[in-house]
Amino acid sequence: MEKLMENEVFMAFATYAAIVIIKLLLMGPLTGYYRVTRGAFSNEEDVGRKSEEEKKKLLKIHPDVERVRRCHQNDLENIIPFVVIGLLYALTGPELSTALLHFRLFAGSRIFHTVAYIGALPQPSRGLSWILGMLVTFSMAYRVLSTALFL
Template sequence: MAELMENEVVRAFSTYAVIVVVKMLLMGPMTGYYRFTRGSFSNEEDVARKSAEEKKKLLKTHPDVERVRRCHQNDLENIIPFVIVGLLYALTGPELSVALLHFRIFAGARIFHTIAYIGALPQPSRALSWVVGMLVTFSMAYRVLNTVLFL
């Protein structure tokens, strides 16, 4: 394992994978923050100690909460494949500069995607950032398949 971590591409991948995974993990507390500050809960047990009248007010959806929740879901759908494909890509021995370009573009696209989603920026800002992230993952997947295809 220590030998593997001496590989610059693997170290670069590890850096950017941790950045996007931590970003994804922060979306959970952000959702909680939005739920509490907007008074919007989705589960009965979240408001169990409230009166029946308060429960009716609090058991509702709120656009801000739903926006953060959907952003988190989108992270799960995109960051997990990036981490898996990116690790395999790093193991194929790509040039460091090309690998860094892939990793940096993906991380930037995901961070911008979150800003665009939470900030409700006009389209196509969010869609373009999503497409850029997906293209990076597909590019790395192509390299992996092109390098190790064994059918």
């Protein structure tokens, strides 16, 4: 493990993986914030001991809350594969500059994707950031398969 921690590519991967995972983890509290500020809850226990009339007002779907939830779901669908493929990619021994380009592009694309999604920026901003992240992940997967292909 010590030897791995001396590997610059692995350390770069660990840094950017931690950044996107923290970003992913922050989506939960952001959803909670939107639920509280928009007064839109999905479970009866979330609204406490309110009257039935107040509960009906608070147990609703709000477009802003749903937007944050969809962004969180998209993060789950993209960040988890990046972390798995990125780890395997880092172990193939790529050049540091190439690895940094992959990791930085992915992290930047996910951060911009969130800004575009939450801020409802016009398309194709969100779509292009998603495509960039996917291309980075596929590029790393190609390197893993072409380096370690075992048939």
